[in-house]
Amino acid sequence: MGVSLRSIAERAGVSLATVSNVVNGYRPVAEPTRRRVQQAIDELGYTPNLSARHLRRGRTGLIALAIPELTNPYFAELAETAIREAAALGYTLVMESTDADPDTELALLGGSRRHVVDGLILSPVRIGRAEVLARRDALPLVLIGEGVSDVPHDHIAIDNVAASHAAVAHLVALGRRRIAFIGARGHDDRQSAQLRLRGFRAGIAAAGLPDRPELTVVTDRFGRADGSAAMRRLLTLTEPPDAVFAYNDLIALGAMRAAADAGLRIPQDVAVIGIDDIEEGRYANPSLTSISPDKAAIARLAVRRLVDRIEGRPPRPPYDVQTPFTMAVRQSTAGARSGFRGPTQVEHLG
């Protein structure tokens, strides 16, 4: 059917091995030979059959990026960089949606994709440290996000405790006293990290504010609808919050929606801050203040570390890599509702 190494070899009057070598450059090839071969390649329009190559090499050239959902812009932005980085290193990235389902996450961890991909980048939300420690599969693995840390695997994330603490400190500096946290994961939390909640509590304590459990609302998922529902619940309190720190921007945006529907002014009546700094927040009305992780750095590091493992370069601790973050202050926590085009104030924290 297609053009194979053999056709090129015949056309150029050389052996298979030589063609392979001009394609891959493993061994030096004399200039005149390489010329002839290259010409044959161009004329016949040869492209290597990857299945054959991978069968022979024992690798597929694919890596998987498994995330809770594609439709969360944070992950879409992350994926954009990861795809590029993977391509630059000679790999094709396939996206895998776990749908935040524990069984799917476990199956992935257990190697369900073993013969499909050479390695896996996983953003776990329903499995915890225990499951990762119990893992027997040898498929190279890199974890991202706040889900699981402190395991003998590469793990890339921001310092979630510090980031959350900073968010709360920002609200406190605004003079807010009744600060709520809308966070994800209402299920059985075994060991699964609660870093952002921990940072929130640390921030509250550091400000000398009382611990008010009724101001912490957990949600099942990470979407706008969850943020809205949680906010509506907070607004039924006799003393509703004057500020909200949301687990992520999507939740924050949902919360802002619910607050607006209730006739509240943002930030005057209630200030809102999120995490992720997705573009949507910059265009929201009011625009959303957010902790801004370096998404490109996370994606790049995750891909590189994974490829290192795949290609047998030795893992060198520390496994837990923390990437920098900043804070983008916008209307949802600003005093004046100034024009959008004004310079965005950014504090460097990472």
Place this chain on the structure above:
Amino acid sequence: MGVSLRSIAERAGVSLATVSNVVNGYRPVAEPTRRRVQQAIDELGYTPNLSARHLRRGRTGLIALAIPELTNPYFAELAETAIREAAALGYTLVMESTDADPDTELALLGGSRRHVVDGLILSPVRIGRAEVLARRDALPLVLIGEGVSDVPHDHIAIDNVAASHAAVAHLVALGRRRIAFIGARGHDDRQSAQLRLRGFRAGIAAAGLPDRPELTVVTDRFGRADGSAAMRRLLTLTEPPDAVFAYNDLIALGAMRAAADAGLRIPQDVAVIGIDDIEEGRYANPSLTSISPDKAAIARLAVRRLVDRIEGRPPRPPYDVQTPFTMAVRQSTAGARSGFRGPTQVEHLG
């Protein structure tokens, strides 16, 4: 290294072919035999080596979904369904970002991914009918979106002219007279479809409104920033528009941002409608009226048609398949700024 067919065959005391048959079910296998084989598979944890399978079959089991950008929620929502559908049909979907670059689109069309994927779903934005007609490559291809139609390839999209016409009619029914269009593609437009613009003009004409070229603004891309910039330009007119029909929701959202920054009220001063019905629009403030394509249908149809081609099922016209759409009327074109939770009025148009 890993567990292969051979290991299973030895363990179960059968031939390779038999193991292959219990795995693939091509030929009947006696129940006791199948049992033994299955047990061996379970015990040894066998998973087929896909590279080998694909080398043998001449297919990779991968299909590519090439879209302008991952970070456009419309495509993310589309991709979510496409991935699921592909998996159900035994394929893995890989996302390819063209970045709206003509060379990338051309290369894809020319078969740059030939040996990587079995087929391609492409959402073209920079290439036109001519390029698709000139294509020589045999890689199965399905087109989606308004970019290219009327070519001998499967093409899935809504009726863009009708949809745009409906959007304009909706604004006209609101009593708006100075209706602007913010659309994409400011480049050399050769043959590349301009369906939405055509529908816009038809709507204007049908309402007996004058043709006002200054109310049509083209943008280079499809993002929020483009919508904002275009809107700012429209607001410099001595007679600015009282309504805007945007090429897509992202542009609409950007336009709303710019309008709000200019102190305009939506919809009182200017009504806004988009196309795509992304979730973000439902949570925007005000929420965004939008033409709502059946994204799941588009994704499903595109994948199915592609797999039909890949597996050799004959193409049966019509090539151009139009999927239904509806209109979701929300605050950005509604009179009263009612609560978000109220029922969304939907007209069925598709």
Place this chain on the structure above:
DNA sequence: CTGAAAGCGCTAACAT
């Protein structure tokens, strides 16, 4: 610097 040949793991045509 180049060639010959083995074999990666699987499927399918051909036997039995």
Place this chain on the structure above:
DNA sequence: ATGTTAGCGCTTTCAG
């Protein structure tokens, strides 16, 4: 109903 075997296209020893 099951077994045997050729060969998909490539990379990689081992020889020259």
